[in-house]
Amino acid sequence: MPNRSVAREKTAFGIIRFLSVFTVAILALIMGFILYKGLRYSNEVRGTVLPYEEASPDGLSIVVNDREGLESLEFPVLFGMYTDEYINWSKISADEHELLPVAIDPAAPDGAKAERLLFGESGRAGAEWGSSVRFAPDAASALALVRATPGAVAIVPSAALGAAGKGVQTLPLRRMTLAVSEDVVALVDNRSVEDLSDAAIDRLLKGSIANWKELGGPDLAVSILPASPGGMTAPAAAIAQAKGGVARIYASEAQAAGLSTLTRKGVERGWNLSFRYLVEAPRLSGKVGGISTIILNTFFMLILTIAMAAPIGVAAAVYLVEYAKQGPLVRLLRLGTETLAGIPSIIFGLFGFLFFVDILGFGFGLLSGCLTLTLMILPTIVRTSEEALKAVPRSLREGSLALGATKLQTIARVAIPAAAPGILTGLILGIGRAVGETAALIFTMGSDYKLAKGLFSSARALSSHVYLLFAEGISFDRAFSTATVLILIVLAFNFGARRLVGRMGGMK
């Protein structure tokens, strides 16, 4: 009999221990996941060009004023630059400058070469230079223009770079594609050849794949066309005419000949969160740049909120502990505080939107947001301060009063200082809730990611930024790196508070 109860105890405690460890494991999983996604990104990329870089395609160089983190340029992008597809760099690199495509006058031999690079050997095939292209008479003046203009790009002969190439940067070009004959990409049952991984492309070109069916395409034998003598690419006409034909060809040629190209898929990995991300201002809804202004806005928000909530909360607690006599009033006050504590943040959001934004006319801005947050965290501060004040021994108050101190002096000089660690814990808890809040802020504080200029200026906080980056599809990677920063800030607050409270407690 006792054995059975001991065995039962063992089982029960085993389960309890397991569940406790399980809780820690969940936390570890969440933290690990967010940190990992925050620090590393891994994205699928799809494109038509193969990863084959040419520093000097056809003896030409692509020069830019500043490469802004760009490693190489894909042909479709280069082509788009010269055909009005882009007006600025925002979709190309982490840069917002106006795009200035510079080309050497096609009448000059160097210019004609660049024109062939862009529009194909066989001529321009109907493609027109974009209206924004600036033509320079020669390579030197094109380079001078690039040197002087942020956001400029030019195609110049590599030979011209030399001394004149100072102050500009060159970008290698990726222009090799896999073109196929039209029958390969024909839709069969709404399907066509799938996007190919590098391994699949390798196998295809090695001849290991005999039929397009294996790649999701039509039932058609694969026919790999040989490259022209002395080159890497096959003539466009040959590809177009072959049955089930595939070959390497420059994008410009494929485009000029109207050939279909296969899509390559790959995975791009890299570091996500960097120091630059912390100190740069966000641009283009946070797609480029960093989060410095958002971090600052968050701190403004916290300071303003605490500046309002702390005095009110502590004062309310002082009233409840030191002044209020038991009775209906205190019951009402307690009920109010408890109820306020239970109201979900979305309701606070609705109220803040109606009252502060609309009726009081504060608009979407820091003030409306912070007032809403103040209401949200007030109960936490009141309750913890109340507990802390109650924990101050009565004897301390009596000691002070017996010395002839007034009640206010006693509260201000003895009770509150003695309760400070507890009050501080409450403030930190409140800050923790405020810094993680999203639902209430979206309707009250606005979402401007620029630095707040005043109380009424719309401001975006970190948690809203995480949500908006994600929800508006700006960038998932950045949502995770911002979430990492947010979590680190929350952790820092927790840790700092514990140290501080510990030290204050140590003085006792």
Add this chain to the structure above:
Amino acid sequence: MKLRKSLEKGAEGLLLFCALLSTLAVLFITIFLFHRGLPLFRKVPIAEFLFSTDWSPTAASPKYGILSFILGSFYVTALALAFAVPVGLAVGVYLAELAEKKASRAIRSAVEILAGIPSVVYGLFGIAIISAVTRTLFGGTGYSLLSASIVLAIMTLPTIINVTEVSLRAVPHELKEGSLALGATHWQTIYKVLVPTARSGIIAGVVLGMGRAIGETMAVLMVGGNAPIPPSGLTGKVRTLTMNIITDMSYAKDDHLTSLFATGIVLFVFILTLNLVVQLALKRTISSVEGGQGA
């Protein structure tokens, strides 16, 4: 002396005002919510609003029935508690009764951090991990009642753990010693004496967690699936009251907007009711603890 007296009086008045602010805020919130939400019932009968599952606010003849979302909130919360309560109880018991200092410190910090993680982050985690796990294990889309409940369970866990631990620690030592002295095992003492004595405190904690779960918005929005229909099962999509408010809030106009505020009223009334339950339960805890000390 007179100056000092009036100063003291003035200070007291100011303090009273601060103490009143919370109550005033509750009052204001109630008034504004009802003021903006109630006009809906001039056009839509309350019964239809509460008991119809047809929610098509932008249709040619708009329908405003939120029963699906009431059910959604109810299911999600119930399921979340079904996960969180056993785990929370176990961890609370562990912290209060079993853990050595080092282990309890580690677990307590973990619980504290769990409580501090912003709900958006829980949402991101839910999308990437929890929905994938439930999809793999139980099928469906992964954006479901089940996923939302699991995320909520993790989010309410800290509340339940903390309250359980505090309630267990508040049980007078003599009771425990008395039980052990009678030859009961530690485990028997825990589940026959400690947990029953701390029961009302634990219940209050659970209800508190329930309130958090019902009111949570961002995390469930990201994993719930959000279809405006009653959940078809564990792996069915779910929309809660809070999700309904935030989904359409940014662009809704006229009656549609009013209907969102009316949804807010329903949510608000639920929360208030829960709150009253907590207050009553807490009162009983306090008296039971005091009674225990007397015994």
Add this chain to the structure above:
Amino acid sequence: MKRLCSAGIALAFSLVAASGAFAQLSGSFTFGGSTTVAPFVYAAIEQFQKDNTGVKISYEGTGSGAGLTSLAAGQYSLAGSSAELSADQLKTLVPTTVALDGLTPVVNKSVKLSNISKANLAAIFTGKITNWKELGGADSKIVVVNRDESSGTYKAFWEIVCQKDYGKAIAYTKDAIVAKENGEVAAKVASTPGSIGYVGMAFAEEVIKAGGRSLMVDGVKDTIANVVAKKWPISRSLYLVTKGAPVAGSVEKAFIDFILSAKGQAIVKSTDFIPLPKN
């Protein structure tokens, strides 16, 4: 000294005169019409009023049809329209294309199709087709990801894709994951096997990054070039319409020119519409 003074006064006068000439545009104007164009028209009006302080413009989002009727009746001096004008309307009204709007259907990578017909797309979103098998894919349930009801994209997709087959009254299937914004659609489509959704063309990139794919519709690829060439089936031009050709010197003409300017097109882009090709 005196001369200097008078020179100064003359300069001041000429400055006043110059600024007066600058602020020629003034008055209050009521525009109205399509709610789709409202986001960028609002943004553009805001900027336009900053540049021309004497002008006050309001835009009432009443819908394209109502807007054009009001324009013809003279209540508006300018109307926004997301609908093509009928031959009848074109007799008196002059549309100017100011922006393009394109939507892309996106699917999870588990969906092996690369193309879908517009009619099938409509059938999926109205709940008539519920299994990929019916479209030649694998035997798996179609998970529909729709947008929130209040969004313009939700309406646009209905109008362009479904309205022809299913009529004006919106009747999407309700058994759909509802995503609040484009990004959420992207996240949910990328992560849910068998799912299909639609996003503004600009957002397809984020879907692909997350591992999803965009579909060809009726054999056409979703490129901006195809939108511009009017080949892409889920696209439309957004118009500002005047009664008769816009009159030079009028606020209406100035406003249209503003939207067509680089600054205006940047506003169009910033509100996630496709700006017109530059030329």
Add this chain to the structure above:
Amino acid sequence: MTETIKAESPAAGNGKFDVDGLDLWYGPAQALKGVTMRIAGNSITALIGPSGCGKSTFLRVLDRMNDLIDGIRIEGKVLYDGVDLFGQVDVIELRKKIGMVFQKPNPFPMSIYDNVAYGPRVHGLRARTPAERRRLDELVEKSLANAALLDEVKDRLHKSALGLSGGQQQRLCIARVLAVEPDVLLMDEPTSALDPISTSKIEGLLDELKKSYTIVIVTHNMQQAGRVSDSTGFFLHGELVEYAPTKEIFFNPRDERTENYISGRFG
């Protein structure tokens, strides 16, 4: 009976406190019943009696510390230097003159120096100029010296008071009261929480302090009452049973109850 005690009280005539027919209720419970006594200046008066007899309550009346308690009702008269304590008296001024030391040492969670300087500071003594600062320093040192604590703490005046031993803390509390330069010292079982060595130190101190202050001390340590006090009052169930010079109370009690208590039959 009370009349006789009053008549025979050792300091009849010009008492520091003249208490007349004091009744006190906590809600419905009466804690003091018709207490009448005269407390002489520059002497030590001990109040003894079993727990709950009302002696501490009585002591707190003298400092009006009972004002803090809800539901309290007081009737009767208490004169301090001829002034009615419950009349138009500024409580703050009153408490400045009448210092109180509590049963458990209650130093504030601040430095030793700040503890002693607390009273002067709340009464408006600023230390802005060097001269003022020196005055405050002197006051603190003098008070600590008078409380026989200075030698033990002068190296760590700016360390937390909470680091002191129990006896040192209690002497610090006495020094804190002395720094306000009071007239009367009320002590509520000041040594009950202390060890014998600390107790004897404080008792020795009382002898010194008697010279300049009127001291009223509540104790349930009868040896202590016998050792330090000039006169002793015995409380029982809220009544002042007997009040006489200490020697008389201990060696020749008039009331049977006093005798029973002193000889240890109850309490």
